[in-house]
Amino acid sequence: MILGEFEYLMLTAAARLGDEAYGAAIRQEIEDATSSPCSIGALYTTLDRLERKGLIKTWMGEPTPERGGRPKRMVRVTAKGVDAASSFYSAVRRVSRGVAWAKS
Amino acid sequence: MGKVMIQTGWWLADVVSQLLEPHERDAVRGDLAECGAGEWRALREVLGLVARRQAACWMDWRPWLAVIAIVLPIGLMLSHASRWWADDAVYTTLQYRLFDLSRLVQLGWRSDLFLPMWAAVTCGVSLAGWSWASGYVLASLSQRAVWVTVALFALVVFLGTLGTTTIVRAHSAAFAEHFFAVVFPRLIRVGLVLLPAIWGVHSYRHASLSRLTLSMSAVALLLLTVLTATFLEGSMTLGRGFFPSPLEIGADRLGATADDLRPLWPISLVMLWPTASILITTLWRRAPLSSSRS
Numbered sequence: 001m002i003l004g005e006f007e008y009l010m011l012t013a014a015a016r017l018g019d020e021a022y023g024a025a026i027r028q029e030i031e032d033a034t035s036s037p038c039s040i041g042a043l044y045t046t047l048d049r050l051e052r053k054g055l056i057k058t059w060m061g062e063p064t065p066e067r068g069g070r071p072k073r074m075v076r077v078t079a080k081g082v083d084a085a086s087s088f089y090s091a092v093r094r095v096s097r098g099v100a101w102a103k104s
Numbered sequence: 105m106g107k108v109m110i111q112t113g114w115w116l117a118d119v120v121s122q123l124l125e126p127h128e129r130d131a132v133r134g135d136l137a138e139c140g141a142g143e144w145r146a147l148r149e150v151l152g153l154v155a156r157r158q159a160a161c162w163m164d165w166r167p168w169l170a171v172i173a174i175v176l177p178i179g180l181m182l183s184h185a186s187r188w189w190a191d192d193a194v195y196t197t198l199q200y201r202l203f204d205l206s207r208l209v210q211l212g213w214r215s216d217l218f219l220p221m222w223a224a225v226t227c228g229v230s231l232a233g234w235s236w237a238s239g240y241v242l243a244s245l246s247q248r249a250v251w252v253t254v255a256l257f258a259l260v261v262f263l264g265t266l267g268t269t270t271i272v273r274a275h276s277a278a279f280a281e282h283f284f285a286v287v288f289p290r291l292i293r294v295g296l297v298l299l300p301a302i303w304g305v306h307s308y309r310h311a312s313l314s315r316l317t318l319s320m321s322a323v324a325l326l327l328l329t330v331l332t333a334t335f336l337e338g339s340m341t342l343g344r345g346f347f348p349s350p351l352e353i354g355a356d357r358l359g360a361t362a363d364d365l366r367p368l369w370p371i372s373l374v375m376l377w378p379t380a381s382i383l384i385t386t387l388w389r390r391a392p393l394s395s396s397r398s
Binding site for chain 1: 125128130131132133135136137138139149150152153155157160234317
């Protein structure tokens, strides 16, 4: 399955965060990694798309005080999601072989 | 002042977030609270998500069907009907001011008093009923795009008769008053069209009515429509040249006789389709349940 670049970023951020993967944390990871703002609109519509493709599973977590008593949308990458992200990464590495910016 | 601004921004973000699904709304508000977003950034973020969600809804054919089948035809008809009802009600009420109550002992005068009153009440109830049924079907077709289609529906209802006038306005000086000319028709549209339509949306989304109540309401509305068909047809021309209904004189060359034709009679059928749709879907949904139980 071919992923979009933003989908790959989200899967990778969610996998890195593990049990702590939820909307705001994934967004922070992506902003830190890309140094670009990530809108909530892009985040949540992509989460839905990834879930429809079976690449992640989401559920509502417990409410916490720092969130004004509101729950988190927790995220877990599925085995299919791991395969898709891995394939995407391999493709990027293969296609990048020999180009100037991939030498480091 | 600053605090008021902050509250305004968050209040607006909260209002806009009502267009999101409840679980998503909570998660988004929580994310915004956690990252310490300012009020206007929060509003921008929520607006961005709502815009994406709404755009996704319109990729489906059903909201478009709601616009083509309900918003445009029924909205326009309700615009005409509410405008005609408002002006006719003002005209009738003003006639009562001149009514000599001592004449009520005569049967003919009683009819003159009570029949228009009965007609006004029946038509008002029909108007609210048609609007409720339209809101109900609009919600069932539009799903998550419902508030956009309701806004479009309201726009058509309020602007549908822009630049027109009714026949009774030429016969009463009362319409020179701003209240009767402008405010009252708007109040009628809010009270007898918009609010019942929103109630219809609410009834569908919260499944607040039983199948029996839905079926009975639909049947009652069908009967009311039959009773008020001439009013509805008359409202399409805003009463100009015809009363109570646009007629074509029949073979006897005499007006208001049994063989007169009513060229606008299909209007009632168009107005009936949301009601018929409610009735059919309610009965249809019942069938599989009955068979699965047996």
